Amino acid sequence: MTKYDNYKKNVLEATLWLSEHGYFGSHRGTGGNVSVRIDEECMAITPSSVSYQELSVDDIFALAFDLSVIEGNGKLTPSVESGMHSIIYQRRLDVNVVVHTHQIYGSVFSLINEPIPALFDEVSFSLGHIVEIIPYALSGSSELANNVAGKLSNNANAYIIQNHGILSLGKNLDKALLNAELLDKVAQIYCLALSTGKTIHTLPDSTIEMIMAVRNYEVNDAQGKKKVKK
Numbered sequence: 001m002t003k004y005d006n007y008k009k010n011v012l013e014a015t016l017w018l019s020e021h022g023y024f025g026s027h028r029g030t031g032g033n034v035s036v037r038i039d040e041e042c043m044a045i046t047p048s049s050v051s052y053q054e055l056s057v058d059d060i061f062a063l064a065f066d067l068s069v070i071e072g073n074g075k076l077t078p079s080v081e082s083g084m085h086s087i088i089y090q091r092r093l094d095v096n097v098v099v100h101t102h103q104i105y106g107s108v109f110s111l112i113n114e115p116i117p118a119l120f121d122e123v124s125f126s127l128g129h130i131v132e133i134i135p136y137a138l139s140g141s142s143e144l145a146n147n148v149a150g151k152l153s154n155n156a157n158a159y160i161i162q163n164h165g166i167l168s169l170g171k172n173l174d175k176a177l178l179n180a181e182l183l184d185k186v187a188q189i190y191c192l193a194l195s196t197g198k199t200i201h202t203l204p205d206s207t208i209e210m211i212m213a214v215r216n217y218e219v220n221d222a223q224g225k226k227k228v229k230k
């Protein structure tokens with residue numbers, strides 16, 4: 001038992017839930033990864049290329065934000081997307097959990113390269129006023145991590161990675177999983193709505209302004225609190 005075990009357990013629990021509910025795009029594949037912030041310098045994250053059903057707590061890595069291994073199974077390597085997770089924690093102090101999935105409906109928008117606008121207030125207050133597209137770069141590359149970093153300042157909790165998949169962020173495990181679910185819901189409905197060919201009505205500007213204000217407040221509040229702590 002180490003001081004990292006609870007964080008590792010949270011990563012494992014979230015990973016199994018996402019896998020069982022089809023968020024990785026297949027039940028046997030390993031398409032996606034999950035991390036939990038430990039503190040201002042490190043995170044717990046899934047290993048690379050291990051079937052999620054076979055994972056145990058000891059297989060989850062404790063990894064510094066410079067990607068050096070603090071603790072982990074020596075026979076495994078940390079997720080190839082560790083750089084992407086790390087840069088999110090460093091840029092967004094409000095984020096304590098990062099969920100990267102290959103969920104089906106969200107991934108549709110990664111192919112048509114189309115952001116999801118503000119459609120339902122209940123969804124957008126959590127996800128942000130727009131679910132933006134992060135430009136494509138090869139999976140696991142530092143270019144992809146930099147492309148992600150380039151979009152984080154809109155303070156959203158969900159992004160679509162072009163020709164790849166989804167990022168859902170949250171201040172805790174529950175919120176990050178909920179955001180993955182909300183994204184799935186809104187992507188399904190937006191897909192169906194687009195297929196009718198009829199006009200799609202987005203939320204009014206006054207509501208969008210409220211959503212942006214709430215998201216900005218939550219992010220700035222966390223930045224302020226963590227800076228004071230230091």
Ligand SMILES: [Zn+2]
Pocket residue numbers: 031032100101102139164165
């Ligand atoms: Zn991926």
